[in-house]
Amino acid sequence: MILDNKKASRSVEINLDGSRAVIAVAFACAIAAACTGRSDSGTAHPQVAPAPRLRVACTITTLCSLVASVGGDRIELHGIVPAGASPETFEPRPDDMVALSGASVLFENGLGLEAWLARLIDAAGGAGLRIETLSDSVPAADKASGNPHLWMDPVYAADYVATIARTLESADPQNASVYEQNASIETAKLVSLDGWIRYHINMIPRDRRAMICFHDAWLYFDRRYGIKDVGAIEPLPGQEPAPGSFARLIALAKANHVRAIFGEPQYSPKLADALASGANIAYVTNLYDDTLGTGGVAADYDSMMRHDVETIVGALRR
Ligand SMILES: [Zn+2]
Numbered sequence: 001m002i003l004d005n006k007k008a009s010r011s012v013e014i015n016l017d018g019s020r021a022v023i024a025v026a027f028a029c030a031i032a033a034a035c036t037g038r039s040d041s042g043t044a045h046p047q048v049a050p051a052p053r054l055r056v057a058c059t060i061t062t063l064c065s066l067v068a069s070v071g072g073d074r075i076e077l078h079g080i081v082p083a084g085a086s087p088e089t090f091e092p093r094p095d096d097m098v099a100l101s102g103a104s105v106l107f108e109n110g111l112g113l114e115a116w117l118a119r120l121i122d123a124a125g126g127a128g129l130r131i132e133t134l135s136d137s138v139p140a141a142d143k144a145s146g147n148p149h150l151w152m153d154p155v156y157a158a159d160y161v162a163t164i165a166r167t168l169e170s171a172d173p174q175n176a177s178v179y180e181q182n183a184s185i186e187t188a189k190l191v192s193l194d195g196w197i198r199y200h201i202n203m204i205p206r207d208r209r210a211m212i213c214f215h216d217a218w219l220y221f222d223r224r225y226g227i228k229d230v231g232a233i234e235p236l237p238g239q240e241p242a243p244g245s246f247a248r249l250i251a252l253a254k255a256n257h258v259r260a261i262f263g264e265p266q267y268s269p270k271l272a273d274a275l276a277s278g279a280n281i282a283y284v285t286n287l288y289d290d291t292l293g294t295g296g297v298a299a300d301y302d303s304m305m306r307h308d309v310e311t312i313v314g315a316l317r318r
Helices: 007-013 021-033 061-074 094-101 117-124 153-170 173-199 219-225 245-255 268-277 301-317
Strands: 055-059 075-079 105-106 132-133 210-215 230-235 260-262 283-284
Touching: 007 173, 055 061, 055 153, 061 075, 061 105, 061 153, 061 301, 075 301, 105 153, 105 260, 132 153, 153 173, 153 219, 173 219, 173 301, 210 268, 210 283, 210 301, 219 230, 230 245, 230 268, 245 268, 260 268, 260 301, 268 283
Parallel strands: 055 075, 055 105, 105 132, 210 230, 210 260, 260 283
Antiparallel strands: none
16 A cells, blocks of 8 residues: 555555445435435435444554554544654644544554654644543553553553553443453454464574564563563664664674564665674564554554564574
């Protein structure tokens, strides 16, 4: 899917299957009702309006995937940062204001990930907009580092799902039982994913469980699954490594026998490539963390995590 110039498609891209059709049908019905207001026989006919869906916005595609799973067909979901873009370097566009101004609920990650969001809310947030910070779902002691990438640990992702369900149930009590049921299905998937990841990470010999990544998105994942987080090239995307840190990272890679450096498709490969050459290790280009993939790869949270784990295991087992 092409993302750069397709803001209009972003809100449907992350919806569940069929929602594009639902929107189109609802729109056509609204037009027909507005234009005719009568049946073919000319008899006044009460219009049966479809129940309006709760309008929800979310910041990044990985979180939107969890929101979509819980909200199902009861919400109309608008994702702000498109797939393939970095939330840390994102700049909102005017049409994001339009979408946010009509939303009842906004899910953000927090912990400094969406530095641009406060301005967008000031410009567009309606008085009734309820803002839910999903990183608040995780106990303070677990996130003392301040690193925002909590969702990369499926156990924390399950905490996010519980918060999403609670929020939607409170904003739209009529559909509370649907949200509750969807959340329990998604939570069961996350529990199963956690077991699947453990099984596959165990295939990597213990002394090879070490990673260097492009940016520091893997702290919680590495901690959960016993992988040594040796470091990241950029502290945040767009922030060049501090002087001397590149040479230190090469030395750390050698000292820890790191077998691969993991990059992400949305970032320039230049630095990762140089590090891989300097440390004489493999460069793996395609991990996803802040964003889902494009073109059908890593299209939702579950498939993103499975793709990543298969990629990591493949690179570190060699
Ligand atoms: Zn990030």
